Amino acid sequence: MSPPARSEIRPGMRGRLGELCYRSGLLRLLQHARGWLCRDLRVLAYHRVLPLAEPDRFDFDLELVSASLDGFRRQMQLLQRRFRPLQLTQVLAMLDAGERLPANTVVVTFDDGYDDNYRYVFPVLRELGIPATFFVCTGHIDSGRPYAYDWLVHMILCTQAGELAIPELGLAQAMPTDRPARRRLAQQALDRLKALDGTDQAAVIARLEAAWNLPREVSHPDCRPMSWAQLREMHAAGFEIGSHGVHHRMLAKLPQHELEAELRGSRAALERELGASATLMSYPVGGDAAFDERVVRATREAGYRAACSYICGTNFARTADRYALYRLPVEREMDAGWFAAMLTMPGLMSYPTVSRIS
Structure with a gap:
């Protein structure tokens, strides 16, 4: 849960450039060329999808709203038509086997576990046949408390x-x-x-x-995690459920015993509740101040096969660090043209991540 810092280029400029390339047909040509010349893995990072009629009146963090419901549907329809959406475990199996990834491979991921993922995202993905991985905070699933x-x-x-x-x-x-x-x-x-x-x-x-006098013990409908029953339904429908820690804590900021408790406790809860092995991780916050070599080592030792960061970029099969996979954050301002342009030209059209190591 850490949207990337905005660069000096205003969103309107990116959006107009993306829409121009999209409508002109240039993106399709660039996509075909890139698909064969550059078989990198693109992992999309979402948080929330909400149909907000009046965003300014929303009483929570708007930076976590990755798309409107209509916008999300259009994005997934684009993936369905022009890209190759795969599960993250499918990608890992190909990499383990030394296979080349299919052209235009994209993985869809969600962080945190807000209940709008079940209410709005799950039906769209199921209808369109788009696989996805949901990284959830198991302690919040247990308690129902806001993040x-x-x-x-x-x-x-x-x-x-x-x-x-x-x-x-x-x-x-x-x-x-x-x-x-x-x-x-x-x-x-x-x-x-x-x-x-x-x-x-x-x-x-x-x-x-x-x-x-604003205790989190008071549940709020606009900041509510999914339930285990909802996650079991999604898992039974074929969607991957991974760990985002127990309490959404920055792992690099924790002492060793608390770090291990976050990693092992969340994995144990997922396996207990879903009845399947849990081997995928997304570091909470996920920037370069949120995980380090100590966190990576503990993640590997806890039995995870791969982990996603929130550092913007794509992943090349030969050099990708499976315990620090880059992702492309999806932003609320993105229209269809900008979204398509980001997938086709991620280095130009995505927001760069600002380093926070000091």
Whole structure:
């Protein structure tokens, strides 16, 4: 859950360029050429799909909304017509066998486990026959509690408090009265929060919950995880369910025993509830500050076969690190042309990931 930083090129410019290439037919020619010359693996990263009539009134993190329902359907129809969607385990089997990936191979993934994945995404994928992997936080599936980072955004958007004071983040200011300014402040707080270690992150959020009387124990329909019954239905329909940790904690920020508990506990829960081996992982947040060599080693030792990062890029079979697979984040602003252009020219049309290692 860590949308990539925007580059200096405005989304409107990317969108117009993508739409121009798409409508002119140039993308199809480029796609055919690239498909045979560059057999790299493209992994799409989604979070939420929601039909928001009034996005500005949404009380949670808009950066996590990857597409509208109509937009998502058009994207999947494009994959169905012009690309080769495969399961991640199918790709791994081909790589293990030394086989060349089919031209235009694409893997669809979702992070976190919001219930809109079941309500809106699952029916579209099942109807169109598009495989996908859903990485879920098992502790949230167990409890039904909202996700902590998203709850921080929600609290800043909805609190009646007159100021925001978080000394650990260097924030002390009057609370803005307009919604756009609050969203910007919430994103600033969230970005700074992720620089803290895991214990301090949890303490900051818990303190604000208590001070503002906005406890996460109160379930909210707009920030609700899937249930095990829903996941079992999706798994029975052929969709892959992988781990996103237990409590959506940045693994590199945890001491060793908590890191191992996140990896092993989530895998055990998936296998217990779904009755199948769980060997796929997506690192929570997933940028270069969220996992490191220690996390990769622990992931491998916990029995996972592959893990996805949230670092933007594609993967070449011979050099791909299966425990740090790059992905292409899908953004809410993307129309059909931009989406198609990103898949065809990912280096130009996707958002670059900003390094957070310091």
